[in-house]
Amino acid sequence: MINSKVFLLVGLGNPGERYIGTRHNIGFHTIDYVAEVFQVGFRYKDSFSGAIAQVKTSSCDLFLLKPTTYMNNSGISVASVLNFYKLAPEQLIVIHDELDILPGDIRLKQGGGFAGHNGLRSIQHSITTSSFWRIRVGIGHPRLLNSRQNVSDFVLNKPTCDEFCSISSAIERFRSSIDSLVKGDFEFLQKSLKI
Template identity: 40%
Template sequence: MPGIRLIAGLGNPGAEYLRNRHNAGFWFADVLATGAGERFAIEKRVHGAACRVAVDGEPVRVLKPDTFMNESGRAVVAALNYWKLTPDELLVVHDDLDLSPGTARLKFDGGHGGQNGVRDIMAQLGHGKFHRLRIGIGHPGDRNRVTPWVLGNPSAADEDAMLDAIARALDVLPLAVVGDFSEATKRLNTKQDSVPGV
């Protein structure tokens, strides 16, 4: 399987959404770009802000769609077409209600899990055969409270936990970029405190 050449961090554009749980994908993209010394610039052809980073010497495009979450597929498909990439070279980074804050998981294919950005990408592509990085945001415990939960800001402790999960995901990103997804998944899914010598 080829390595990752496009990372799409999902979220909603605008200052009022900046720290929302739903913007965990944007958080990941921002931390990655900042760490690489790169800045995002608006790319109208891909309906978002984009930059190019080097991950262990490998070139990777990073995209933050400006379409709002529910229309993420328009930006992602435009980016794949414009940069002549295939869906299996795509990593979509998004928030996940089913994972607790501090948890991050890699997966390939599967359903959308109720995440509207992933749902739209799957609808636009006609399938789900792309990589996902799920950043846990926890669940409010009541499905009627999901919308205000995802569009709300996490507590300081939850935000720290989410940023820790993002940092651990960034640690295994070089493996995903070269196509070693099994090792990347194994390392990410192993809790830091259970790894000998860490």
């Protein structure tokens, strides 16, 4: 159990209509679902280079953030919010697409490398640590899914219908476990996300 009264939940993606529904925008997609659960809306804040919403629960305050920088500069937005609210890296949870796990799989972990993910790279560079939490939403790797696309084209395209259904079921598991996150019970959240 993490004894914190405040968490920052960040969904990673690229701004603009051309990226809506792409694999690389799974973080935006997921955090929009979280905002629906709590019935809150995002508002753009120039000082945060992002759109932010706040949820007050009996357990904690939860800030939701969608950086409006492009993916490669996500750290600018994340660092500005952490600094403004004086939050530690351990109070940060980043939702992102994950090539190394298959669609339908979703995992929570703390720390680690960025495995070529430019959003994670930018955050680690901006806050000078990798000790934050990650919710890794599986999108699969093109070579595992019998796709001939290179990785950059793959992540910037939309998933197939089957992949989208699998990804949606994983996001739904996270949605139904959101109480564990706001209570800081990350151990239970890890278990509940597993298939």
